[in-house]
Amino acid sequence: MEKIEKLSVKEFMDKLYSSMPAPGGGSAAALGACIGAALAGMVFNLTTGKKFYNEYDDSVKEKINKSLLRAGELKDEFLELMDEDINAFNKVMAAFKLPKESEEEKDIRSRSIQEAYKGAMEVPLKMARKAIEIFDLLEISAKYGNPNAISDAGVGALFALSALESAVLNVRINLAAIKDRNVVDTASRECEGLLELAKERKERIIELVEGKL
């Protein structure tokens, strides 16, 4: 299947709006995280080489340059995650279509559905973990980045948080179908921790931004 990132922005939104089950909220979450990573990168790109940048210590310059590169990688990784999310969702759909005549078929189908739901839960969980990294970059961008682009760092933090919260909603809707209590409890706990951390990190970045607005 063609990669989602090749769709035009208009085509992506039209497909999201449509009754096609994918792309859905999972891909939207990845797109939001991608916005956060891209905006961090934008602030760094508007920073390197500028007069105030040249006056920074080498350690700060290195931090900025590493963050610029990492933001670019994360941007691409979140674009990939849009496809991963759709593929995982399609596996759930496929499992439901397995035959269910004999007892053996019913058993295979039911185990396949469970496995597929676990796969569909793991993609947004990975997304949520990765979204935390955006806050690391955005905090550096809000501290040392071009002050003319300070609102972009803020927008990045707002999107990183909603992307992470959205990813968690997508973990939870899949968990609702998973019977293995161990899997459910472990993933739920991890999500709680990620949500709490993300809210703190976003607040810290918004404070930095508001201080410079």
Add this chain to the structure above:
Amino acid sequence: MEKIEKLSVKEFMDKLYSSMPAPGGGSAAALGACIGAALAGMVFNLTTGKKFYNEYDDSVKEKINKSLLRAGELKDEFLELMDEDINAFNKVMAAFKLPKESEEEKDIRSRSIQEAYKGAMEVPLKMARKAIEIFDLLEISAKYGNPNAISDAGVGALFALSALESAVLNVRINLAAIKDRNVVDTASRECEGLLELAKERKERIIELVEGKL
């Protein structure tokens, strides 16, 4: 200039990441709002014609069908706003490039800059007002929409809020350059009101979503 919506998702994100000043946080905010509107539409599209839909009263069906159409319009309007934001930003850049040799030129330039900043502030303010409408649709989708897509309504609400908050950040960074206290005070007050309303609306939708997860 070619419309932003024609860029591929990958091209859009690469440009956002780059040192090109536009697209920036303003277009990102519009894109986030577009995600919210598109997801509301998706939930309605997964609702109409379904068995549970056919059992609704005509008044509910009408509400759903009107909301489905409005979500599609809003999706397109937010895509348009990405270009409007870039155009308004370019006018600020152009005003700064006006000649400033004579006193008369300085005066014209300074008034042009002020006018351009007002224009650049008005686009995200319009965006924020329009984002409130997404909550109206999402609330209907969370109440009456396909329960299998309930997490999509939740993701929509998270993005509608971060889009509105981002739009307000973009209003505020432009207000910081505007000297007319009247304009600044009026816009600031309106933003405060919109933020408060949006947070309430988002909470209400998330409660509905969590109740059905």
